[in-house]
Amino acid sequence: MISAPHAVVMEREYQKWFSPALNRHMEMLIFGSGGVPILFFPTRAAHFYDLENWKIIEAMRERIVNGEIQVFCVDSVDQESFYSSDPPNQRIIRHLQYERYILKEVIPFIKKRNKSKQLTVTGCSLGGYHAVNIGLKHPTVFTKIVGMSARYDLTKPLPFFADLFDGYFDENIYYNMPNHFVPGICDKKLLQQIRKIDITLVIGREDSFLADNERLSAALSQIGVPHKLYIWDEEAHRPRYWREMVKLYL
Structure with missing residues (x-):
C-alpha cells in the first residue's frame, strides 16, 4: 500500500509581550520563516487569530510554505480607541498609542526576525484603514500597501456606520483620516517617498465604502501618486472574498 505524501507543515509561532506604548500585553501570530x-x-x-480562523492564512499557505512571504498578524485595540465610550479626543489618542506600538515595537521585532528590505502592510475592513493610514503617514517604513474593503474617513457617517468621533474633530483626527490629509500633502520630499510605494485599494461595487475608496484614489491621483484601485462585483466584504484578494494582491 502506497501512503499519500505528508502535507508540508506551515510554520506557526505565537508571541506575546507587555507593550510600554499601550501599557498592556499584546499578542501576535507569525506564519512562515x-x-x-x-x-x-x-x-x-477583531483579533490576531481571526485571519487564521477565517482561512485567510490558509489561502496564502503555498507562498508561506515556499518562503515567499512571512505573515505577522497583530492584535487590535479598536475597542479601546475608535469603539470605546471614552471622549472622542481620548479615542484618537489611544489610536496614536497603538500606532506607536506598531512603529516602535512591532516593526523593530519584524526587522529583527526578517532581514528583507521590503515590508508590506495590509488589512481588511478597519484593518485596511489601519494599513493605508500608517503606510501613507510613514512611507519610508513600508514598500507596499494593500487596503481591502476599507473606510478612509471614520468621521463621515454612512448608512449602518456612524461617525466614530460623534462630531468632534481635531488635528489628531485630521492627520489620521487619509481622505482628509492626503489631498493636502504638498511636501516634495514626502511626495517622493509616497510615490515609491506600491499602493493597491480593493473594494466591492456594493460596499458602503466604495465612495471612500474612489475619493482616496482621486486624491492620490491629484497629488501624482501612482496606485491601483480594483472594484469587485457585489459587496465583496466577507472572508470568502478576502481569501481571494490576498492571492491576487499580496
Missing part, C-alpha cells in the same frame, strides 16, 4: 514580511491588521475589533 522568511520571504517578504507582511504586517496584517485584523478587521474591526
Whole structure:
C-alpha cells in the first residue's frame, strides 16, 4: 500500500509581550520563516487569530510554505480607541498609542526576525484603514500597501456606520483620516517617498465604502501618486472574498 505524501507543515509561532506604548500585553501570530514580511491588521475589533480562523492564512499557505512571504498578524485595540465610550479626543489618542506600538515595537521585532528590505502592510475592513493610514503617514517604513474593503474617513457617517468621533474633530483626527490629509500633502520630499510605494485599494461595487475608496484614489491621483484601485462585483466584504484578494494582491 502506497501512503499519500505528508502535507508540508506551515510554520506557526505565537508571541506575546507587555507593550510600554499601550501599557498592556499584546499578542501576535507569525506564519512562515522568511520571504517578504507582511504586517496584517485584523478587521474591526477583531483579533490576531481571526485571519487564521477565517482561512485567510490558509489561502496564502503555498507562498508561506515556499518562503515567499512571512505573515505577522497583530492584535487590535479598536475597542479601546475608535469603539470605546471614552471622549472622542481620548479615542484618537489611544489610536496614536497603538500606532506607536506598531512603529516602535512591532516593526523593530519584524526587522529583527526578517532581514528583507521590503515590508508590506495590509488589512481588511478597519484593518485596511489601519494599513493605508500608517503606510501613507510613514512611507519610508513600508514598500507596499494593500487596503481591502476599507473606510478612509471614520468621521463621515454612512448608512449602518456612524461617525466614530460623534462630531468632534481635531488635528489628531485630521492627520489620521487619509481622505482628509492626503489631498493636502504638498511636501516634495514626502511626495517622493509616497510615490515609491506600491499602493493597491480593493473594494466591492456594493460596499458602503466604495465612495471612500474612489475619493482616496482621486486624491492620490491629484497629488501624482501612482496606485491601483480594483472594484469587485457585489459587496465583496466577507472572508470568502478576502481569501481571494490576498492571492491576487499580496
